[in-house]
Amino acid sequence: MNLNKILILLLVTYFFMPVSVLAEPEITIIKHAKVLENNDPQKNFFIYILDLACKASEDKYGPCKLEASDVPMLQERQLKSLNSGLLDITWTASSHKRERQARAIKFPLMAGMLGYRVAVYNKTFKKQFSKTASTNDLKKLILVQGLDWPDTIILKKHHFNVHETNWYEHLYTDTAKGLYDYILRGVFEVKSELNNYQSPNLEMDKNHLIVYPLHIYYFVAKDNTALAERIEYGLNQLNKNNNYISLLVNFPPHKNSLPLLDLTKRKIHIIDDTKRISKENVSAMLEQVRQASH
Incomplete structure (x- = not known):
């Protein structure tokens, strides 16, 4: 088969390929709460870990991207916003009341x-x-x-x-x-x-x-099983070989402050x-x- 025939065959294959094969994989957008307190780098730790968990789960669930809410919210409003669809995920200290309001992903983000x-x-x-x-x-x-x-x-x-x-x-x-x-x-x-x-x-x-x-956990809407499973999988990937403690203590604001205490x-x-x-x-x-x- 000469080169021209090969090129024609490749073009025909391309044009008749199913759209689903040609399309870029769909990116999952995960909307999280905007940090309420300004100039507090410690609060960014939860966004940092969420981003790492998102990337660590791409092998199984595909690409994802984080987006912050337009305005900051108090914790109780964040939890209510999960079930109304304004937020996909937030983080807060756990209690029986909060676990009745939303679904906790029971991975302790501060390692207890x-x-x-x-x-x-x-x-x-x-x-x-x-x-x-x-x-x-x-x-x-x-x-x-x-x-x-x-x-x-x-x-x-x-x-x-x-x-x-x-x-x-x-x-x-x-x-x-x-x-x-x-x-x-x-x-x-x-x-x-x-x-x-x-x-x-x-x-x-x-x-x-x-x-x-x-304990502080990520929370999602009660019925958002897919996101809960994805984030839990990503967190467990981060914790392979007990590496999560290292991520926690070496996050720059933590690493800089702990020796002073x-x-x-x-x-x-x-x-x-x-x-x-x-x-x-x-x-x-x-x-x-x-x-x-x-």
Whole structure:
């Protein structure tokens, strides 16, 4: 067969090829919540991991692309927007109430460390956070938390003197004004937040680590089985050979802040009815984090 006949055969094959074969694979658009707090790089971790999970699942589910919502939303509105179709996915701390509202993809995005908390206090109360302070001593002080946060419920149940606010920024500004004594923030977020809400009246406690059971998951609409399975598959791909901890601790804002907290030198306070958390497994997790960060 000469060259001209080969070219004619190829052209005929091309023009009569089914459209489905010629078309580019369809890209799945995944719409997520826009980050509510500006200038907080820690919050971008969940978008970073979502993007990695999206790419890690392309071998099985095809290409996908992330898009942020047009406007930021509070957590409760995000969950409602999943079932109305305004969002495809969001992330939030889990609770029984939230898991009734939407479908949780039960891969712990903070590897169980969302409940590892450090106090930021009004400097008037520095003495109350001395190394000898007990859990009961901390319960006597006025703690401010977000309204309807899952950890607010945990702390109230354990008789902490918790006041609630609707406004995230008021955690810092009102504590600086002396309206509250302290707040509890996650070990991966406290340094970046303090940089954003600088005040001469605020100081980060260096002596204590409060630990309670709290997980943050991705959530999708109740009936969005396909997306839930895709993201769960992608996350498990990321965690092959237990590599997820390395992704967590080496995310730049985390990597830059963790050494400044001296977590292994702190007095550990366990707040847990389930008895699943012990000082031994907290110490083991901190050692795992230390090793992954090198």
